Amino acid sequence: MAAKAIFLDRDDTIIEDPGYINDPEQVKLLPGVSKGLSDFRKMGYKLIVVTNQSGVARGMFTEEVLAKIHERLKYLLAKENVYVDRIYYCPYHKDGAVKKYRKDSDMRKPKPGMLLAAAEELGIDLKKSWMIGNSYHDVEAGKSAGCKTILVKSYTSNIQKSLDDPDPDYEAVNLVESVNIVKRALSGEAVKAKPKPIIEKPSVQCPDKVIATEEIQDVEEKLPEPGQVSKAQQLRDVEEELVKEANRTEQLLEEIKHILKSRNRQDLYDEFSGIKLTAGVLQIVVVACIVVAVLYKMSPADRSVAAFTSIGFAIVFQLMALTLYMMNNDR
Numbered sequence: 001m002a003a004k005a006i007f008l009d010r011d012d013t014i015i016e017d018p019g020y021i022n023d024p025e026q027v028k029l030l031p032g033v034s035k036g037l038s039d040f041r042k043m044g045y046k047l048i049v050v051t052n053q054s055g056v057a058r059g060m061f062t063e064e065v066l067a068k069i070h071e072r073l074k075y076l077l078a079k080e081n082v083y084v085d086r087i088y089y090c091p092y093h094k095d096g097a098v099k100k101y102r103k104d105s106d107m108r109k110p111k112p113g114m115l116l117a118a119a120e121e122l123g124i125d126l127k128k129s130w131m132i133g134n135s136y137h138d139v140e141a142g143k144s145a146g147c148k149t150i151l152v153k154s155y156t157s158n159i160q161k162s163l164d165d166p167d168p169d170y171e172a173v174n175l176v177e178s179v180n181i182v183k184r185a186l187s188g189e190a191v192k193a194k195p196k197p198i199i200e201k202p203s204v205q206c207p208d209k210v211i212a213t214e215e216i217q218d219v220e221e222k223l224p225e226p227g228q229v230s231k232a233q234q235l236r237d238v239e240e241e242l243v244k245e246a247n248r249t250e251q252l253l254e255e256i257k258h259i260l261k262s263r264n265r266q267d268l269y270d271e272f273s274g275i276k277l278t279a280g281v282l283q284i285v286v287v288a289c290i291v292v293a294v295l296y297k298m299s300p301a302d303r304s305v306a307a308f309t310s311i312g313f314a315i316v317f318q319l320m321a322l323t324l325y326m327m328n329n330d331r
Helices: 033-042 063-079 113-122 136-145 175-193 213-222 231-271 274-298 304-329
Strands: 004-008 045-052 086-090 130-133 148-152 170-172
Touching (some): 004 113, 033 175, 045 113, 086 113, 130 136, 148 175, 170 175, 274 304
Parallel strands (some): 004 130, 045 086
16 A cells, blocks of 8 residues: 655744754754654654755755754654654755756756655655645645645745745644644545445334334434534534634744744844943943042042043043944944
């Protein structure tokens, strides 16, 4: 039996995307990714990462560095007891600066080359598989390969759709919601595949009792008509929707928390500077000069000249401090 797979884009789908990652230490898992991948694994899917890495062609990092980045990704997932079956990447770009990688390639999304290669090498049924990514290139690659598609629209990235871009089958805010989408889709397929019960109308005679045709008809009237949903099923649907909304709210809060943490860390880095430090030191000197001037003025001996000199230094240092503060604000 052919396997089924979840194809995953890398940046802004399972890890943070600060730009072109060129250092393994830049690899940071997005919130909920480990649980999402684990849930997909429990559902019987292989996990395959397919990622465009034109940074190699542009000369921003080498394939050796990219290998270390992916080893770091595997390590972080392994710490959460999750693993991926294979990572495919395309280092080529037609406008690349490195001649070796300067070409158009069928492996580069939106072309489906990486998905087709994985299907051939790992025996994957693409019709039972999904492509999940944060761009319409991912959607087009998945549809071209015959997969169902989910477009991840996170709150940290702005996705622009052109007229030629295909519509995804589903949209999600992150990987955890993608899991719920796949579960619902599979549940719907199971309901469609379930055979309908056959009820025979003729009376059934037993040694001590005869079940009349009218009694059977009464039972039939209590059964839902074809195409209708029973009350129990309606309750289950409502419960599933409530769970879905709860998960969506939880993930939304997690995304907001993640964004706030990232911004707070950036603010901490932005606030410190050598200019501000120097201005602060000068401000302390200004206060010291003023204190010295007051002490000279209050001295029994006539030390007015020294007091005015200290005040003069205080004014000079204060002007220097204000200048440095203004320079820092203009950065």
